[in-house]
Amino acid sequence: MVLPALDSPGWRHTTTTFLLGVRAVGSTILTLVLFATYLGIGALAHDSNFSMGWALAGTLFVWAGPAQIILISTLGTGGTAVQAAIAVTLSAIRLFPMVVAVLPMIRTPQTPLRKLVLPAHFIAVTMWIECSRMLPAVPREQRLAFANGLGVGLVSVCLVATAAGYVLSANLPELLAAGILLLTPLAFLFSTARNSRQLVDRLALLLxxxxxxxMSMLHTGVDILLSGLTAGTLAYGVHWWREQR
Amino acid sequence: MSGFIGDWHVLLILLLAGILPNEIWRVFGLLFGRGIDEGSELLVWVRASATAILAGVIRACWPVFPMPCVTARRQRDSGLFWPRDSRFWPGLCAAKRS
Structure with missing residues (x-):
């Protein structure tokens, strides 16, 4: 999808920008990846005897694939709500740096906090990757509307996928499910690599x-967080050292 | 309609065990990220850490290499990042067997 030039009149209206954001959903491979993942989540919810309304509410209000899988599988296998809540919140810590990184791209000095609540809710891995990729081509004062459009578009696709997966339930062929498993991390890897233009980001990805x-040999239970913070700090250290020279 | 929504107890659990513990980190990001300038050094570090955390997630759920397989299985068993229901991840099960 080709966005209008930064000074184009196409950016003048908030509604048009919002719709451009919704349309941008069709321009990323990650939409397909999300669709596949949420087909699986819908099917998992069905097999664990949750209602379709429950599964859809989860997609709309949790809006984080790993957290939903953890919640459904923990509750579905007889785990307590407290166990599920702890596992969900550990998996969700990664959202914090993403929100902190994305919001400064979206807001202007005049943007009130309440207008950032909705885009903050939409932020997950896909939104973070796509905002980093697309927002530089959007005029700053229109980025909020664009991000909201993108978020609404992505959530809508995933609501359809959740419902479809729920209806298809356990009828997903095994090969397809295995393909999804491989596709999701690969797509995230390639999108992140493509978006990493600065040395510090590439280094963080590799490290x-x-x-x-x-780090996972330490068996801490928060291996992903620990290795991420360590690798991120090391990459930043190299960036800082190069800046100083 | 009650079949579509289901039991309200279960909806309450969705709110308490799913929505709130997840959303709280976005709210923290919203509140604490306010004063940070887009070009600031702090944000460079935050972005690098977010990238590296994602790299860990990618590595953990990659069934191709033997090492992440072990960790993914362990995480799945602890219920942290993976469903305990192995039907959901036939690819992972196949990798486990090989």
Missing amino acids: GLALFPI
Whole structure:
């Protein structure tokens, strides 16, 4: 999808910008990846005897794939709500740096906090990757509307996928499910790599990939967080050292 | 309609065990990220950490290499990042067997 030039009149109206954001959903491979993941989540919810309304509410209000899988599988296998809540909140810590990184791209000095609540809710891995990719081509004062359009579009696709997966339930062929499993991390890897233009981001990606297996030997239960923070800090250290020279 | 929504107890659990513990980190990001300038050094570090955390997630759920397989299985068993229901991840099960 080709966005209008930064000074084009196409950016003048908030509604048009919002619709451009919705349309942008069709321009990323990650939409397909999300669709596949949420087909699986819908099917999992059905097999664990949750209602379709419950599954859809989960997609709309939790809006984080891993958290939903954890919640459904923990509750579905007889885990307590407290166990589920702890596992969900551990998996959700990663959203914090993403929100902190995305919101400064969206807001202007005049944007009130309440207008950032909705885009903050939409932020998950896909939104973070796509905002980093697309927002630089959007005029700053229109970025909020664009991000909201993008978020509404992505959530809508995933609501349809959740319902479809729920109806298809356990009828997903095994090969397809295995394909989904491979596709999701690969797509995220390639999108992140493509978006990493600065040395510090590339380094963080490489160090993160390399450090995680080492860190996971510590069996802390928060391996992903620990390895991520360590790799991110190391990458930043290299960036800082280069700046100083 | 009650069949579509289901039991309200279960909806309450969705709110308490799913929505709130997840959303709280976005709210923290919203509140604490306010004063940060887009070009600031702090944000460079935050972005690098977010990238590296994602790299860890990618590594953990990659069934191709033997090492993440072990960790993914362990995480699945602890219920942290993976469903305990192995039907959901036939690819992972196949990788486990090989």
